[in-house]
Amino acid sequence: MVVGELTEDAxxxxxHALADPTRRDILRRCAADEPSVSRLARAYPMSFAAVQKHVAVLERAGLVTKESRGREQLVRTDVGAVGRARLALDDLESTWRGRVDRMSALLAAGTEPERKTSTIRGTG
Amino acid sequence: MVVGELTEDAxxxxxHALADPTRRDILRRCAADEPSVSRLARAYPMSFAAVQKHVAVLERAGLVTKESRGREQLVRTDVGAVGRARLALDDLESTWRGRVDRMSALLAAGTEPERKTSTIRGTG
DNA sequence: CTCACCTACAACCATTTGGTGGTAGGTTAG
DNA sequence: CTAACCTACCACCAAATGGTTGTAGGTGAG
Structure with missing residues (x-):
């Protein structure tokens, strides 16, 4: 039992959302700032609709959330979501690492002061 | 090997290679075992050529290596490569962790340590 | 109200992807 | 040698992706 919350589709x-440089850059921008979609779009050499689609892909993947503020939609990176990607990698690795190694990884993570500000939630 | 050498293309x-369930399953199989491409292909409900393409994608991404043994090509998962994906996530996270940390410091020094949703113009 | 702006959504197009089959070359067995 | 097998590579096709433009609706300012 590893990432029970994460389906294969998820x-x-x-x-897939992470496999695009524009989308990764959007993630960086919307973690440091909280720009609207149109302000975000001005930062890239493509149309507003194209950026809008990228944001939609990120939103479907649960990597960003949108917050209505007036006529704008503020985009913000869900920091914990990247932790879910990490858990997916953990799940992959656990296959060939075995349970004992996995447990020691958990122990190592416990002894080290991991980031407390980004709670890794499996619930999406 | 320094891992900071991960280009955006990499x-x-x-x-992209990880964003496919068949390819992730190939990774699991080729980490536990070291099957030939044809034996691998028999495990999936698709043609040999299709599996061959998936293996090629994984190989280009550096996630598996192929070893010639007679007329066969044994496929094996490069365990360290998944670590590279993890580092890519680390790189993403470190970007905004540093900037968020800096912004928090600025906010703490100048005004109340609340979110930046506090009044922008006027004091309300 | 009008005007300007932000957003969502649709239609469309070029390219890529994921699948198919077929063919050619190399290797092991008989 | 022939036969069987494994692999690489080709052409082809359907579907998805990444981009464009255009249109319609909602919101804030004058």
Whole structure:
């Protein structure tokens, strides 16, 4: 039992969303700032609709959330969602690492001061 | 090997290769075992050529290696490569962790340590 | 109200992807 | 040698992706 919350489709969407440099840049921008979609769009050499689609892909993957503020939609990166991608990698690795190694990884994570500000929630 | 040498293209290839359930399953199989391409192909409800393409995608991403043994090509998962994907996620996270940390410091020094949703113009 | 702006959504197009089959070359067995 | 097998590579096709433009609706300012 590893990532019970993450279905194969969810992992597909997660990695697919991450497999694009524009989308990864959007993630960086919307983690440091909280721009509207149109302001985001001005940062890239493509149309507003194209950026809108990228944001939609990220939103479907659960990597960003949108918050209505007036006539704008503020986009913000869900920091914990990247933790879900990490869990998907853990799940992959656990296959060939075995349970003992996995447990030691958990122990190592416990002894080290991991980030507390980004709670890794399996619930999406 | 320094891992900071991950180019954007490399990250693209990594995540794209991981964004497919068949390819992820191939990774699991070829980490536990070291099957030939044809034996691998028999495990999936698709043609040999299709599986061959999936293996090629994984190989280009550096996730598996092929070893010639007679007339066969044994496929094996490069365990360290998944670590590279993890580092790509680390890179993503570190970007905004640093910036968020800096912004928090600025906010703490200047005004109340609340979110930046506090009044922007006027004091309300 | 009008005007400007932001957003969502549709239609459309070029390219890529994921699948198919077929063919050619190399290797092991008989 | 022939036969059987494994692999690489080709052409082809349907579907998805990434981009474009255009249109319609909602919101804020004057």
């Amino acid at each position: 992992v597909d969407g997660l990695f | 990250v693209d290839g990594l995540f």
